[in-house]
Amino acid sequence: MFHNPLKLCTYISFVASSTRGFSKQAQKLVYHEHGTPLRVVSIQNETLDPLDTNEVIVKMLIVPVNPADINTIQGVYPVKPSLPAVPGFEGVGEVIEIGSGVKDLSVGDRVIPDTQHLGTWRTYGKFSPDLLMKVPKDVGLTEISGITSNPCTAYRMLKDYNQLSPGDVVIQNGANSACGQNVIQIAKHWGLKTINIVRNRDDIDKLKTYLKSLGGDFVFTEEELKGILRDPSLPKPKLALNCVGGNSATNLLRTLVNKGVMVTYGGMSREPVQIPTSAFIFKDITLRGHWMTRWQKENKNSTERKTMMNELTELMRAGKLAAPAHKFVTLTNFQEALMNTMSIQGKSGLKYYIDFRQSES
Amino acid sequence: MFHNPLKLCTYISFVASSTRGFSKQAQKLVYHEHGTPLRVVSIQNETLDPLDTNEVIVKMLIVPVNPADINTIQGVYPVKPSLPAVPGFEGVGEVIEIGSGVKDLSVGDRVIPDTQHLGTWRTYGKFSPDLLMKVPKDVGLTEISGITSNPCTAYRMLKDYNQLSPGDVVIQNGANSACGQNVIQIAKHWGLKTINIVRNRDDIDKLKTYLKSLGGDFVFTEEELKGILRDPSLPKPKLALNCVGGNSATNLLRTLVNKGVMVTYGGMSREPVQIPTSAFIFKDITLRGHWMTRWQKENKNSTERKTMMNELTELMRAGKLAAPAHKFVTLTNFQEALMNTMSIQGKSGLKYYIDFRQSES
Known part of the structure; x- marks a missing residue:
C-alpha cells in the first residue's frame, strides 16, 4: 500500500x-x-x-x-x-x-x-x-x-431469486453499470450465460467488446433487443435484472421463460415498471426487488453472508472480479x-x- | 334435483x-x-x-x-x-x-x-x-x-402467495366480481380481514351493504381508497389481489406492508400494472400472477387439490360460499x-x- x-x-x-x-x-x-x-x-x-x-x-x-x-x-x-x-x-x-x-x-x-x-x-x-x-x-x-454494494448485489441477485444452473441464461439492462459488470463476471464464474442490454452510444462497439471481455455472452443495445424480442434463436432467460425501468424493463420481461423472475434494483430511467396483465397470469412471471442494505442488515451474522464474502474476495484475489x-x-x-x-x-x-x-x- | x-x-x-x-x-x-x-x-x-x-x-x-x-x-x-x-x-x-x-x-x-x-x-x-x-x-x-374457477381461484390466492394468519389483512379490487365475493367469504371463514375496493356507482350503498353481508370488513370505492392511502388507521394488508390493473393496482400496492405480495389474476381496465421502482427496492414488494387453469393442470392429483375441493364443497354445503x-x-x-x-x-x-x-x- x-x-x-x-x-x-x-x-x-x-x-x-x-x-x-x-x-x-x-x-x-x-x-x-x-x-x-x-x-x-x-x-x-x-x-x-x-x-x-x-x-x-x-x-x-x-x-x-x-x-x-x-x-x-x-x-x-x-x-x-x-x-x-x-x-x-x-x-x-x-x-x-x-x-x-x-x-x-x-x-x-x-x-x-x-x-x-x-x-x-x-x-x-x-x-x-x-x-x-x-x-x-x-x-x-x-x-x-x-464489495458490500455492487459485488454483493450482483451475487445475491444471481443466487436468491430463481434457481439457476450452469448453462441457464440471465438478461440484464444497464449492463455497463458497476453492478452490471459484476453480474457478468460472477455469472461467468458460475457458468451462467448473460444477455447484456446497454443504451446505444457513439463507441458502442468498444463497449460491446469490453463487456464481452468481462465474460458477457451477448451484448445488445435497447433498440437491438426490441428487434429480436420474438426471435426464437434468442435464448430464453430464467432471470432478468432491471436497474432501468420503463420500456427497458418491459422488454426484459418479454424475453423471459414461463415462471421467470425479474428483479428490480434500480430505476435509472425514472419511469415505473410496466407489466402487462398476461405476463402475470399466463407466463407466471414473478417480480421482486433487491436492496442490498436490507439484506446485509437482515443477514449480518449469517453463514450465507460469510460464504458470499469469502467467494467474492476469492474472485477479486484471482482477478476475476475487477472494479x-x-x-x-x-x-x-x-x-x-x-x-x-x-x-x-x-x-x-x-x-x-x-x-x-x-x-x- | x-x-x-x-x-x-x-x-x-x-x-x-x-x-x-x-x-x-x-x-x-x-x-x-x-x-x-x-x-x-x-x-x-x-x-x-x-x-x-x-x-x-x-x-x-x-x-x-x-x-x-x-x-x-x-x-x-x-x-x-x-x-x-x-x-x-x-x-x-x-x-x-x-x-x-x-x-x-x-x-x-x-x-x-x-x-x-x-x-x-x-x-x-x-x-x-x-x-x-x-x-x-x-x-x-x-x-x-x-367451483373450479372462482372459488378455487379465491382459495389458492389467499393460501399460496403470502403466509396469512387470522387477523391478517387482504385488500382486493373488483371486489364485487364473482371471484371477489368468494374471496370475501373464504377470508371471513379463515378469520382474515378484507378491504374491498369497487368502482363507484349509483347504488353504491346497496353494494357496500351486500359485500359487508358476505363478510367484507371494509368496502371503499376507488376514489375513497385514494383519499385514505396515507391514513395510518387503514390496516396494512399483507396481500393484495388485483383483477383490474392500471391505477387501481398501483393504489392497492401502496397500501401493502413491507414484504407484501400482490397477485394479479385479471386486467379488467385493460391497462398494465405500473409499479414504482421504490416499491420493489425499499418495500420489498413481490408481484405474482395466478391462473387457475395452470394450477389445476399442475396439481391434478395432489393432496392440496383434494383438501381444497373438500373444504370448498363443505363451505358451499354450509351456505358460507354462495354463488x-x-x-x-x-x-x-x-x-x-x-x-x-x-x-x-x-x-x-x-x-x-x-x-x-x-x-x-
Missing part, C-alpha cells in the same frame, strides 16, 4: 505519536442539511478525541462514491443518518490505533464498514470495532472498498466525484473514488 | 330408452372459427353415437358463462380447443348412462369437468370418465357448477348470456348460467 518510503516513514511517525494518546487532526466531508450535494456538502477539520478502550482509529484509504451516497445527502434515500452527517456507506481503511479493550482487531488490519451507514468520507475515523469487518490485505483496494473503469480524486476535489455520480450512469462513464492514501491529516 | 314429478318421469323414461343403446338426440353450441361470440357461436343438433365401454353420457344441468369462455371463443385465451369446438370450461351434469367398463362412476352421479376444456355447452355429452370429477349431490347446483347474483337462461337464449359476459364486469351485474334442466333433447 505504501510504496513510497517517505510516506511510509510519515505514516510510522504518525502512528507512533497517535498511540501515545494525543488528539488527532482529521478532515471530513459533512452536511448539516439535506439538499443538492454540491451545495450542502463541505470539508471540515476535526480533532479526534483520544480513544476509548473499546474503540479503534481507522485511516481511510479509498472510498467509492455511490449513487446511494448522493441520494442520502439529498434526503431521498430510506437510510437517514442524523444530521450533521458525514457521507459515505462504503470504503476501505486501515486500523492505526486500538483501545486497550479491543480484541478482534489489530493495528495494521484492513477494514470495511459493517453497518448501515458508517460515514466514510473522512481521513480518519474513530469507530467501535463491531461496526467494522476485517478484510484480506492481498485484495485490490479499489475492489474491496466497494469498473474508475478515477481517483483527492478529498479536496470531492465535488468532481459528486458531480459525476449525480449524472445518470455517470457522464464520464467512470466510477469515482476518493483517495485518502496521500492525505496526512 | 327433479322436484317436479312429471319431469322425473320423463327423465326415467329417457334413461330407460338410452340404456338400451339407442342413439341420443342432443343439442350443443358450437363455433367453427374464432371471432365475436355472437357471430361465430350457433346451436347445432347432434346425434350421440352409442357408448363405448369406457365412456359415460352426461346430461348437463347448468353451466356458468365465464369471461374465459368468451376469450376462448375469441381466440385470445391461451387454451385453444381444436375447431370446430363446443364452448364451456365449467358446468355440472348428471351421469345418465355408463359403458360396461366404467368403474368409478354410476348412473345418477353428479359430475363436473376435470380437464382443461371439456366443452360443456351442450345438452348431453359423451365423455371419458377420467375427464370428470364426481361431486356431492347435497351442494347447490349453481355453486358447484362454478354471485345470477340469472339463468335456456340454451336457445344463449346470446343473452354471451352479451352480458362480454361487457366488462357484466352490464347487468349478474352472472349468467345456461340452464339445461328443462331441456329434453
Whole structure:
C-alpha cells in the first residue's frame, strides 16, 4: 500500500505519536442539511478525541462514491443518518490505533464498514470495532472498498431469486453499470450465460467488446433487443435484472421463460415498471426487488453472508472480479466525484473514488 | 334435483330408452372459427353415437358463462380447443348412462369437468370418465357448477402467495366480481380481514351493504381508497389481489406492508400494472400472477387439490360460499348470456348460467 518510503516513514511517525494518546487532526466531508450535494456538502477539520478502550482509529484509504451516497445527502434515500452527517456507506481503511479493550482487531488490519451507514468520507475515523469487518490485505483496494454494494448485489441477485444452473441464461439492462459488470463476471464464474442490454452510444462497439471481455455472452443495445424480442434463436432467460425501468424493463420481461423472475434494483430511467396483465397470469412471471442494505442488515451474522464474502474476495484475489473503469480524486476535489455520480450512469462513464492514501491529516 | 314429478318421469323414461343403446338426440353450441361470440357461436343438433365401454353420457344441468369462455371463443385465451369446438370450461351434469367398463362412476352421479376444456355447452355429452370429477349431490347446483374457477381461484390466492394468519389483512379490487365475493367469504371463514375496493356507482350503498353481508370488513370505492392511502388507521394488508390493473393496482400496492405480495389474476381496465421502482427496492414488494387453469393442470392429483375441493364443497354445503347474483337462461337464449359476459364486469351485474334442466333433447 505504501510504496513510497517517505510516506511510509510519515505514516510510522504518525502512528507512533497517535498511540501515545494525543488528539488527532482529521478532515471530513459533512452536511448539516439535506439538499443538492454540491451545495450542502463541505470539508471540515476535526480533532479526534483520544480513544476509548473499546474503540479503534481507522485511516481511510479509498472510498467509492455511490449513487446511494448522493441520494442520502439529498434526503431521498430510506437510510437517514442524523444530521450533521458525514457521507459515505462504503470504503476501505486501515486500523492505526486500538483501545486497550479491543480484541478482534489489530493495528495494521484492513477494514470495511459493517453497518448501515458508517460515514466514510473522512481521513480518519474513530469507530467501535463491531461496526467494522476485517478484510484480506492481498485484495485490490479499489475492489474491496466497494464489495458490500455492487459485488454483493450482483451475487445475491444471481443466487436468491430463481434457481439457476450452469448453462441457464440471465438478461440484464444497464449492463455497463458497476453492478452490471459484476453480474457478468460472477455469472461467468458460475457458468451462467448473460444477455447484456446497454443504451446505444457513439463507441458502442468498444463497449460491446469490453463487456464481452468481462465474460458477457451477448451484448445488445435497447433498440437491438426490441428487434429480436420474438426471435426464437434468442435464448430464453430464467432471470432478468432491471436497474432501468420503463420500456427497458418491459422488454426484459418479454424475453423471459414461463415462471421467470425479474428483479428490480434500480430505476435509472425514472419511469415505473410496466407489466402487462398476461405476463402475470399466463407466463407466471414473478417480480421482486433487491436492496442490498436490507439484506446485509437482515443477514449480518449469517453463514450465507460469510460464504458470499469469502467467494467474492476469492474472485477479486484471482482477478476475476475487477472494479469498473474508475478515477481517483483527492478529498479536496470531492465535488468532481459528486458531480459525476449525480449524472445518470455517470457522464464520464467512470466510477469515482476518493483517495485518502496521500492525505496526512 | 327433479322436484317436479312429471319431469322425473320423463327423465326415467329417457334413461330407460338410452340404456338400451339407442342413439341420443342432443343439442350443443358450437363455433367453427374464432371471432365475436355472437357471430361465430350457433346451436347445432347432434346425434350421440352409442357408448363405448369406457365412456359415460352426461346430461348437463347448468353451466356458468365465464369471461374465459368468451376469450376462448375469441381466440385470445391461451387454451385453444381444436375447431370446430363446443364452448364451456365449467358446468355440472348428471351421469345418465355408463359403458360396461366404467368403474368409478354410476348412473345418477353428479359430475363436473376435470380437464382443461371439456366443452360443456351442450345438452348431453359423451365423455371419458377420467375427464370428470364426481361431486356431492347435497351442494347447490349453481355453486358447484362454478367451483373450479372462482372459488378455487379465491382459495389458492389467499393460501399460496403470502403466509396469512387470522387477523391478517387482504385488500382486493373488483371486489364485487364473482371471484371477489368468494374471496370475501373464504377470508371471513379463515378469520382474515378484507378491504374491498369497487368502482363507484349509483347504488353504491346497496353494494357496500351486500359485500359487508358476505363478510367484507371494509368496502371503499376507488376514489375513497385514494383519499385514505396515507391514513395510518387503514390496516396494512399483507396481500393484495388485483383483477383490474392500471391505477387501481398501483393504489392497492401502496397500501401493502413491507414484504407484501400482490397477485394479479385479471386486467379488467385493460391497462398494465405500473409499479414504482421504490416499491420493489425499499418495500420489498413481490408481484405474482395466478391462473387457475395452470394450477389445476399442475396439481391434478395432489393432496392440496383434494383438501381444497373438500373444504370448498363443505363451505358451499354450509351456505358460507354462495354463488354471485345470477340469472339463468335456456340454451336457445344463449346470446343473452354471451352479451352480458362480454361487457366488462357484466352490464347487468349478474352472472349468467345456461340452464339445461328443462331441456329434453
